[in-house]
Amino acid sequence: MSQSILKMEQIVKSFGAVNVLKGVDFDLAKGEVHALVGGNGAGKSTLMKIMTGVYTKDSGKIIIKGEEKEIKSTNDAKENGIAMIFQEMSLVPSLTIAENIFLGYELKKHGMRDVKLMKQETEKVLKRLGLDLDPGTPVSELSVGLCQMVEIAKAVSKNASILVFDEPSAALSDSETEFLFKMIRQLKEGGVSMVYISHRMNEILEICDRVTVIRDGKKVITEKVENLTMEEIVAQMMGNEAKETKFEYVPREYDCNAEDLLTVKHLKINDKIDDINFSIKPGQILGLAGLMGAGRTEIMETLFGLRKAVSGSIELEGKKVEIKSPSDAVACGFALVPEDRRKEGLVLSHTIKENAILPISAQLVKNGIFNDDKAAHDIVEKNIQDLGVVADNMNQEIRLLSGGNQQKIVIAKWLNSNPKIFMFDEPTAGVDIVAKGEIISIIREFADKGGAVIFASSELAEMMAICDDIITIFDGKITGRIGRKELMKEEELQHAIQRK
Known part of the structure; x- marks a missing residue:
């Protein structure tokens, strides 16, 4: 050297x-x-x-x-x-x-x-x-x-x-x-x-x-x-206190005969992303796998009201719903951890506490005045403890946290809204291997309690580790749906996402 x-x-x-x-x-x-x-x-x-x-x-x-x-x-x-x-x-x-x-x-x-x-x-x-x-x-x-x-x-x-x-x-x-x-x-x-x-x-x-x-x-x-x-x-x-990274696939049980929680029919987002059809049951983790630009992000953003669908329908528990804005989506029980947490998931100049209670702040306000600080404090304290957030205190500006801890707060704020369907777009990007395992554990726990998860990641090993079923998307079209138990190795999924 x-x-x-x-x-x-x-x-x-x-x-x-x-x-x-x-x-x-x-x-x-x-x-x-x-x-x-x-x-x-x-x-x-x-x-x-x-x-x-x-x-x-x-x-x-x-x-x-x-x-x-x-x-x-x-x-x-x-x-x-x-x-x-x-x-x-x-x-x-x-x-x-x-x-x-x-x-x-x-x-x-x-x-x-x-x-x-x-x-x-x-x-x-x-x-x-x-x-x-x-x-x-x-x-x-x-x-x-x-x-x-x-x-x-x-x-x-x-x-x-x-x-x-x-x-x-x-x-x-x-x-x-x-x-x-x-x-x-x-x-x-x-x-x-x-x-x-x-x-x-x-x-x-x-x-x-x-x-x-x-x-x-x-x-x-x-x-x-x-x-x-x-x-x-x-x-x-x-180090010696290494935590299990949870990257191995763990077969999960959910009621395959239950009524679909979410059904998407013939969804057209633009001229490229068209005829999107899938369903998901309570307790199920569904993966969206595809190359960059395939349409994974656009599908989730449409379900969350950030994009307007050209045509098609979205049904929750068998009933058609209209989602024209994120407010509509949240009211229906959707939550989204976006691909870019710093630009779209957080208010960087605000504190951990302010970010964590953002979706439920209206519940803590009376006559235009924030009047339930103790409830907010207790909620965020529980978030920090349950998700293992490493921070000085809840009044620390969130921009000062590491990437993994920032992501945990993005997840925490949506957990506080009690969603039915939790969507994750590249949730472990820029996150260290220990935090990746922790985030995967949080997602599994949410699904184990009956929530439905839609999960998209460029890391196919993560898809293999966490998903029960995986939809493959190529150039805006769904090309297949594979049960996780049918996949023997990552190479099979890699080949599947590159086929028209």
Whole structure:
């Protein structure tokens, strides 16, 4: 391993009474891709936010190229060649690629923005990264994957020598992920050092040189990836108190002869997604499996009133219902954990408590005044205890929680509304392996109590672990329905979702 370009020594950070980092060491070599992994709340994101100037350390040292540095702001980090590629992108959709790349650093000529020169410089950066894009294209016209690439181009344009990737592949297709890896290898060859945060162990084994595991605010191990297996990394993350991940299929019992709780007939959402037919019984977990863009999200959003159906019918317990808005859906007993929890599932500036009681807040208000704080406190306290939420207290802003704990609050707020049909769209995206197991357990428990679940995930292993039946969707059409007991291995489901 080449000489360290960056060292973090005995980094300590607390938020109030909570000691998040307890003397963590981390080093990064020139031209290295270094994985940083750990469970939700382990401290990995906090460590990286200290490196990138979002947070300031309480104590410890940051040494860059042999010199101790004080990084007290994101500008300090940029001056030291450090940039973070966030999971939630920071691009401005209404601006062009070139305008985004030079945002805040506009090139000028005679006191005016030099649009032509910015386009030329952007084109050089894009070509360097192998991106065939027009610098004048508005970011709003780009796919999620291409937006991610533009984020990287923006950092590279500032001559960043250290890049931090936070769950970079969470929203990417397989082909986009392959292109991302190609770009990372290219940057590595150019001497750029990278920290790679991901919950996807297969990616870490493929793209990273070393891995550092953080658990409970402390560094557990740093080792070459080639010397570790996936199982060994997971074991280090979870420690001696490892919880069962619940990823194995557990045959479930529900009344197959019961009246259908939900029946969808000939649902047409648009010209592509048409003639959708399925039913689900109380206590059943039904999977929607398909490639990205197949129509899984659109079906759930239509059932939740976020999209308007062109035609078809929705029946609850044998009676036709009209769902024209999310309010209609909630009144009928639907709940939805959306694909993007931060944009669609939470109010990030609000507290845990405020988010958790959002769907039932009307019940706690009298004459326009919130007058039942004790009831709200008791409900949220039970949510935190039942779902194992790790937080300082219920009045903590939810944006400060880890991804897995945020997701638990999204689930908790809908459990508080006592739904009949709970829909989950990619519920474990950006969540560590322990929290994944906990979320799967929560879903099973809901179904065991008689609720119906519709579950969509790109992780086929999760579909295999949790679903009783799986509907396969290809290009907006249902292509089959498979009983879980009929599936012997994941490859069979993989082939099924790729057949017309």
